Amino acid sequence: MLPELTKGGGGMVYRLGLVGLGQIAQKQHLPAIAANPDFALVAAASLDGSAPGIPVYRDHLAMLAAHPEIEAVVICTPPRARRQVAVDALMEGKHVMLEKPPAATLGEFAHIAAVAAAQNRVLHATWHSQYNPAVDRMRDLLAGQSIAAMRMEWSENFHQFHPGQRWIWDAGGFGVFDMAINGLSILARIFDSVPFVLSADLRVPSDADLPIAAEVRFGLGDGSAPLTASFDWDWIGEPKREVTVTTGAGRVLALTESGRRLTVDGIVLIDGDRGEYRDIYCHFAELLRNGVSVLDATPLQLVADIMLQGKPVAVRPVGA
């Protein structure tokens, strides 16, 4: 369980450096930092992005050299760049927050975690979709229940949400799992034990190294309950980001709108606002105050297992 989030109030303000000024930094991190009195953003590093009111350096080393007052570094680069930035920051004595996924591989994540432990710094590997009250409530309701079935659908259109982001399709860029890992991060939290991958069908565009869509079958317990997920970045229509679980007792729990809304047998229990990044920064402040790291590799491991088990089939080019 994620801890209860409390406001700091201790008067301590943590000075942040942010690395990577792409879409997720602009849309989520910059506003969330600006809204949180526990943090002050002093500088950023990016090859081509900009941020209002702070200096932007060409790389993280230049940023760290120019701003020794930085206490924590937030890393929003594409996954393959994260290990080097994280390790450099940790070796300079900085705490680190990582956007999801925390690294390009499980081995890199383990390496970053080992460096953080050796340097006695806080490492916060975030999974933003986990920061939803409806997710926690679903977990509470499923605790101790037998599971009869699960159906997850995480479908949206790549070109609508990530126009031009070619790196996603090149080896190491995660393909559809760049977004599907949000659903998987919820899957990793709502059950008493984590479902395991049984098999997967992968649709790989002819101009991509990675799938644009995947159908995955999971097991839980004796593996007999039907647990399936459909991840689709070639989806036309309203995005669907939802998971429905039927318990052995016949109750139907539906978590929709990317973890924001929970219904049980059709009755709305939670219809929350989207406070994910606000809560991430509240949590980070608490971790910094208490000197505690949060390191969950499970969603990344689920992607790795899907790639290990998956049957690839070629489909038409994505054209990114």
Added chain:
Amino acid sequence: MLPELTKGGGGMVYRLGLVGLGQIAQKQHLPAIAANPDFALVAAASLDGSAPGIPVYRDHLAMLAAHPEIEAVVICTPPRARRQVAVDALMEGKHVMLEKPPAATLGEFAHIAAVAAAQNRVLHATWHSQYNPAVDRMRDLLAGQSIAAMRMEWSENFHQFHPGQRWIWDAGGFGVFDMAINGLSILARIFDSVPFVLSADLRVPSDADLPIAAEVRFGLGDGSAPLTASFDWDWIGEPKREVTVTTGAGRVLALTESGRRLTVDGIVLIDGDRGEYRDIYCHFAELLRNGVSVLDATPLQLVADIMLQGKPVAVRPVGA
């Protein structure tokens, strides 16, 4: 470190059931069990194999039902079948030994391990290439050393060693990693910390779901030393199963013949016999006497990371 292996001598004989009578069972497990006085093989399960002097059942459940005296189950099936057999055996109160890889996915392995812990049974996930004195000696010699370079080559011909084993090429069958994981299991042991995957090129036959060859680049520490591996199941000529490490001090350690032979700067330190499976069963007896499990997912995680990072390129059919 694997413990020093000692002969039992306690007079206790463990009764075994063996599941899967394919090539590895016939060539390695049956002779190793027959040669070890700590074990008695009482039955086996296989769809089409046979074993001299013992009854063979069509599946593991029939075997377990007919032989309640079985205390431990050795699982030599293809990877995708292992979880169900292991969990069924553990739930019947049996200890379990797993051939490598211990499961088809990291999640399945974690599930098996959780069941073993809950049932308080011994689980021995074996990596046979680790059972070589030369591997342990290389690890001792590299302890505390800086690493300047590593080159691993694991090359043999699929058709020579696995004629007709089509399951290897279907999703979940591991492809070249069925054999490359032996090299990776050595990689996971000889360094103070485990190298992480940086990138990989995968050659995938047009009639296969999985690569027949892979070139992998690893990192260690700051990631600057060149650490590379070539895994090739399309190799013509004498098999090569070797890894050469150059230390920062310029010493060259060469582990050849699948972990059997170690030279340092050209001088032979160890030129051992192939006692891998003999030592596995000595180790298993010790684990059973002491009630200790051995669970290392690292080589499997390295394969998952390679698949996560790998750039696939289509090559000619394997024709299996």
